[in-house]
Amino acid sequence: MLLKLTFNSLYxxxxxxxxxxxAISLSLMLYMSVEKLRTxxxxxxxxxxxxxxxxxxxxxxxxxxxxxSVFRIGNATNNITWESYEDVINKKEVAWSVPISLGDSHxxxxxxxxxxxxxxxxxxxxxxxxxxxxxxxxxxxxxxxxGAGVAEKLNYSVGTPLIVSHGLQSFSDHDDQPxxxxxxxxxxxxxxxNTVIVSLEAIEAxxxxxxxxxxxxxxxxxxxxxxxxxxxxxxxxxALIGVNSKLQIFQLQRWINEYPExxxxxxxxxxxxxxxxxxxxxxxxLLLGISVTVIFTTLIGMTAIIFSSLNERRREMAIWRAMGxxxxxxIGLLMLEAFIISVMSIIVSTVMLFLTLxxxxxxxxxxxxxxxxxxxxxVKDIYIFMLFIIAAxxxxxxxxxxxxxxxxxxxxxxxx
Amino acid sequence: xxxxxxxxxxxxxxxxxxxxEETRQVxxxxxxxxxxxxxxxGSTIEFEFMIPGADIVGFEYxxxxxxxxxxxxxxxxxxxxxxxxxxxPSNSLCELNGQKVALKEEDEHDEHEEHDEHEEHDEHEEHDEHxxxxxxxxxxxxAKYSFECGNINAIKEVNFPYFAxxxxxxxxxxxxxxxxxxxxxxxxxxxxxxxxxxxx
Numbered sequence: 001m002l003l004k005l006t007f008n009s010l011y012x013x014x015x016x017x018x019x020x021x022x023a024i025s026l027s028l029m030l031y032m033s034v035e036k037l038r039t040x041x042x043x044x045x046x047x048x049x050x051x052x053x054x055x056x057x058x059x060x061x062x063x064x065x066x067x068x069s070v071f072r073i074g075n076a077t078n079n080i081t082w083e084s085y086e087d088v089i090n091k092k093e094v095a096w097s098v099p100i101s102l103g104d105s106h107x108x109x110x111x112x113x114x115x116x117x118x119x120x121x122x123x124x125x126x127x128x129x130x131x132x133x134x135x136x137x138x139x140x141x142x143x144x145x146x147g148a149g150v151a152e153k154l155n156y157s158v159g160t161p162l163i164v165s166h167g168l169q170s171f172s173d174h175d176d177q178p179x180x181x182x183x184x185x186x187x188x189x190x191x192x193x194n195t196v197i198v199s200l201e202a203i204e205a206x207x208x209x210x211x212x213x214x215x216x217x218x219x220x221x222x223x224x225x226x227x228x229x230x231x232x233x234x235x236x237x238x239a240l241i242g243v244n245s246k247l248q249i250f251q252l253q254r255w256i257n258e259y260p261e262x263x264x265x266x267x268x269x270x271x272x273x274x275x276x277x278x279x280x281x282x283x284x285x286l287l288l289g290i291s292v293t294v295i296f297t298t299l300i301g302m303t304a305i306i307f308s309s310l311n312e313r314r315r316e317m318a319i320w321r322a323m324g325x326x327x328x329x330x331i332g333l334l335m336l337e338a339f340i341i342s343v344m345s346i347i348v349s350t351v352m353l354f355l356t357l358x359x360x361x362x363x364x365x366x367x368x369x370x371x372x373x374x375x376x377x378x379v380k381d382i383y384i385f386m387l388f389i390i391a392a393x394x395x396x397x398x399x400x401x402x403x404x405x406x407x408x409x410x411x412x413x414x415x416x
Numbered sequence: 417x418x419x420x421x422x423x424x425x426x427x428x429x430x431x432x433x434x435x436x437e438e439t440r441q442v443x444x445x446x447x448x449x450x451x452x453x454x455x456x457x458g459s460t461i462e463f464e465f466m467i468p469g470a471d472i473v474g475f476e477y478x479x480x481x482x483x484x485x486x487x488x489x490x491x492x493x494x495x496x497x498x499x500x501x502x503x504x505p506s507n508s509l510c511e512l513n514g515q516k517v518a519l520k521e522e523d524e525h526d527e528h529e530e531h532d533e534h535e536e537h538d539e540h541e542e543h544d545e546h547x548x549x550x551x552x553x554x555x556x557x558x559a560k561y562s563f564e565c566g567n568i569n570a571i572k573e574v575n576f577p578y579f580a581x582x583x584x585x586x587x588x589x590x591x592x593x594x595x596x597x598x599x600x601x602x603x604x605x606x607x608x609x610x611x612x613x614x615x616x
Contacts, residue, residue, distance in 0.1 A: 050597060053593070053598070246455045246593050246595070247455045250455060268600075269597075270593070270597045270598030271591050271598050271599065274599050
């Protein structure tokens with residue numbers, strides 16, 4: 001009976017109530033999408049590299065080493081010599097290793113030199129391997145394998161010729177040694193998608209006529225001659241390492257960090273990710289703070305709307321009283337009203353959230369590389385909803401008490 | 417995501433490079449910050465502590481008198497019983513099967529090697545360096561414990577009575593690795609535990 005009354009009363013004010021529900025839903029949706037993006041960003045982030053125990057590079061901060069070796073953001077301060085790399089991988093603790101050489105680019109995409117171990121050992125998202133979508137591995141010196149993102153954005157297919165540029169933002173190209181796409185990788189949702197992969201030997205080959213970062217004037221070694229040369233790598237940018245037993249990892253890490261011949265750094269990827277996330281966390285909390293404030297403001301908004309409608313509804317209340325409703329029932333009615341409004345808002349906001357996510361998911365993935373999981377609500381969300389309902393009902397006590405006071409004073413005749 | 421990181425980088429990160437032509441390097445040493453490495457493999461879990469002397473006994477010079485020596489011996493004894501430092505849930509059925517406790521005094525910087533390599537170096541300079549070292553001697557408590565566990569997955573948290581045991585102690589920086597991957601924790605006295613649920 002009470003419920004039906006409230007529903008009818010709300011229905012009679014469909015437009016105002018509808019607007020209120022919409023406003024609250026929007027703010028709830030804002031909060032939930034921030035939460036969703038936050039958790040998805042974290043998972044995408046931590047999923048970028050898995051099962052690699054150590055990353056070795058020149059001495060630098062752990063975050064920077066992680067960023068340039070895995071995320072291809074920023075640059076290495078130094079490379080490491082092949083001799084040091086060999087010293088490291090000859091340690092008995094090392095099970096496998098993947099050398100990585102960075103520094104060149106193709107149309108804004110990073111070129112990475114590596115060997116076949118990369119395809120076997122690089123794992124992401126809890127142990128998934130990268131796979132060739134089409135084409136073959138690096139069979140020839142001038143073969144490249146491109147990530148799904150590169151193929152899509154540049155509209156490349158197997159067999160497309162390409163030229164590697166020297167450095168990351170330079171106008172000098174290695175145009176005397178053209179490459180050709182031999183394979184395209186399946187989409188991974190990691191920076192590999194935006195990487196052009198060549199062999200370590202190819203990196204050496206394109207720099208045959210280069211010295212200290214500049215082309216030696218007039219010197220062009222014919223490709224046939226380069227193919228005959230010894231192209232074993234002289235230095236690399238970083239290396240991914242797997243150990244035989246996790247128990248040996250810290251011993252190996254210490255050995256590398258104290259390696260006397262060259263200043264090296266070795267990091268545990270998860271530890272560096274955590275460190276990086278602590279920095280990102282500041283902004284995360286800021287976003288969360290903003291959305292909580294928005295929810296709070298909408299709650300106040302809802303109270304204001306109930307308040308302002310009270311005057312118009314004094315007659316309605318007089319009728320309730322005439323029908324035998326006690327002032328307490330009036331309070332109950334108004335709280336019930338707030339309860340219904342908040343529950344409706346939650347339903348509307350959830351529907352809106354999933355619709356928006358469904359529409360925006362491919363765009364977010366493509367633009368920012370964050371795969372937003374569209375999954376059922378988490379337990380935490382349910383808690384937040386419950387908290388919201390309780391808060392809404394409590395806040396509605398303020399206009400309810402005023403209505404109680406009105407209904408006692410007014411009785412059945414409205415004194416204005 | 418790249419953009420977010422770029423923005424953050426612009427005001428957050430600094431990098432240090434050290435030229436490697438001559439290899440002189442010194443380990444980092446921060447008073448108030450102890451290091452702990454935890455590694456899990458199969459049913460074995462290992463804890464490795466490296467803690468600045470100042471955090472344990474309140475000084476870092478070479479023990480000067482009997483009182484200092486007694487303090488160091490007492491501290492080493494405290495480390496001998498790992499339950500003074502950390503505790504594991506009893507249902508994990510972990511049994512200690514190896515431990516090593518030591519006081520590592522800062523090495524004399526490979527004195528002999530230095531002399532051999534740089535014979536032409538001015539001797540006085542070398543001596544000066546040594547004099548400095550003697551004054552700011554750093555020492556470190558090193559402790560390693562290895563456990564075999566009947567039910568290693570039951571280690572959902574590790575508690576650290578360490579903070580209560582050593583009143584001078586500051587923070588513990590923890591590096592953690594298991595088959596689930598690596599992560600880090602910062603532990604302080606006001607919340608002396610780490611949550612390893614789902615990480616082993």
